[in-house]
Amino acid sequence: MKSLSRLNAIIKKEVLQLSRDRLTFGMVFGLPIMQILLFGYAINTDVRNLKTAVANQANTHLSRQFVADLRATQVVKIVETVATPDALEGLLRRGKISIGIVIPHDFDRRVVDNNRAAVHVLVDGSDPTILAVANQLRTMPIRFDTTLQSPKKQDLIEVRPYYNPERRTPVNIVPGLMGVILMMTMMLFTAVAIVRERERGNLELLINTPVSSAELMIGKVTPYIAIGLLQLAIILGFGQLLFDVPVRGSIFDLYVAGSAFIAANLALGLLISTATQTQFQAMQMTIFILMPSILLSGFMFPFDGMPVIAQYIGEILPTTHFIRLTRGIMLREAPISELTSDLFFLIGFTLVAMTIAATRFSKRLD
């Protein structure tokens, strides 16, 4: 009973302080909205309109038809027409174009010759994404004549894109973004909230009162659980409204996963707060964990493509498991009962981090 009243006092105080800290309060809501707008619109792996120049040395009816077809694909955007392949190389080197297309003098003859390539495509291969897009051009058919259709050839392999047939990047990004935004705010807020009290001397007063370390920690993080769930709703709402990101699975499952993830990050934030003395240190620590969480969690790059060691690092980050959960529930309509290993990891992570934090915390002044 007394313990509950103390817990209540800490929560009340924390909410009061938070509501007066306008900047932090703004961050709570502004940060997820800004990030989802920014990343939702900016990140796009389905690249189009690559800057391209053409050197059409054949200049025949067929080659002009070919250039028009290229333009129609919207994969390339022809910004310049030059005379020679050398000029294309110059433009590539200066970064004016990403793709250069060489149509040789004997284009018409090469088209019917199966042993020689009809067109050369020069690509700025320093960016693998652009190279991959350029490779799409290889599948483009050449039409000799609009009247004479070449017989339709059946592909040996047919790829059927499940869950995101339109290949829209936000569908992939938004569920991951939920993980990154929640991690950043939850971890930073808790770490800073405790370290700030130490910096201001409040902690020395508090540990001399009957408040136990567990009450203090739980009381301090509870308001942030509510904030985290609210942020989750904001990201989901904006994702659906602006980017039409579906929630195919159960929203309840999603909130179960979200709660476990929020708890894991709050525990991590508390752990950081016991290891740092100033708010600045706490922020540095947060960024130290934030970077791998963005790059190694499968948020930006497919997890399977990473070296084994990087995968091990990724496996111990809560964000990795949460992103698997959100993508599973939102996109693949998986019930959480089929994703238990990720859920259990988050719960286990919370317990371990919380235990370490609580034992370290009680020994603080010595």
Added chain:
Amino acid sequence: MGAEFAIEARGLSKHFGDLRAVSDLNLDVPRGQIYGFLGPNGSGKSTTIRMLCGLLTPTMGSANVLGTEIPGDSRTLKPKIGYMTQKFSLFGDLTVRENLQFIAEIYSYPRAERASRIEELLGKYDLHDQQTQFAGTMSGGQKQRLGLACAVLHHPELLLLDEPTSAVDPQSRRDFWANLFRLAESGTTILVSTHYMDEAERCHRLAILDRGVKVADGTPQDLQARTSMHIVEVIAENPYAAQSTLDGVAAIASVTQLGVRLRVLIPERHENPVQLVEKSLAEHGVAGSASLTAASLEDVFVAVTMSPEERDR
């Protein structure tokens, strides 16, 4: 546990690595009295207070504080003590009333009496006009009154005050001490650390700490009577010349200038201290008159904190 003492410490020590912050401290603090810790910065005052309230674990030795053994589980102790930190440690972004409310809840003060207790404290500590002001925007004296009000809200038996007056003006200090006496009157034991002589003089008893060692303790009157030094006061036209002359005299342990006067400490085993001083001044052609006087607390402090070489002069 003797009901007579609020704190009994035996051989209390705290080492931080090689630093002996507190060494072998014995302490008996009677109930209902104001007990002072006098000592310069770094003399172990704060460390001792932190050990007594269970914030730090002693390296050696033990203490009994209000019946609770230290080292040990200090949870039963917390509700019985009030603690005021050196630095203002309440919440700057909460109002005065909110701070008091928070402390009342933290100590599980009976809900029905909370409002009247807060009202009483606002009145007693002259904070009525500030009750809706953010604590962070108050003056040093107001912050300190709020600190004390929060520390005593739950009627602690023992109040531990760590240099509570280091950031306030003289008038606020006087008011603060008036409050302390009122609390002691009503039975609260108060342990207060300070580096001000005038404050130390107001304590019922005090201990002088120097580099982690208790070098003297007793009532201020006792300490003044027991000093092992002759105190000679010198009035000189040129105090600076007089001081440099006396500094060179073998038998003189310490010379302190106070305006045109000098306070000269001479170990008791030297006889005729006044003649000794006058003779030394005359030999160097410095004009001045000397007279024997009673020890002040500052003299006691200088005498007990001086190095053994100085003392053996």
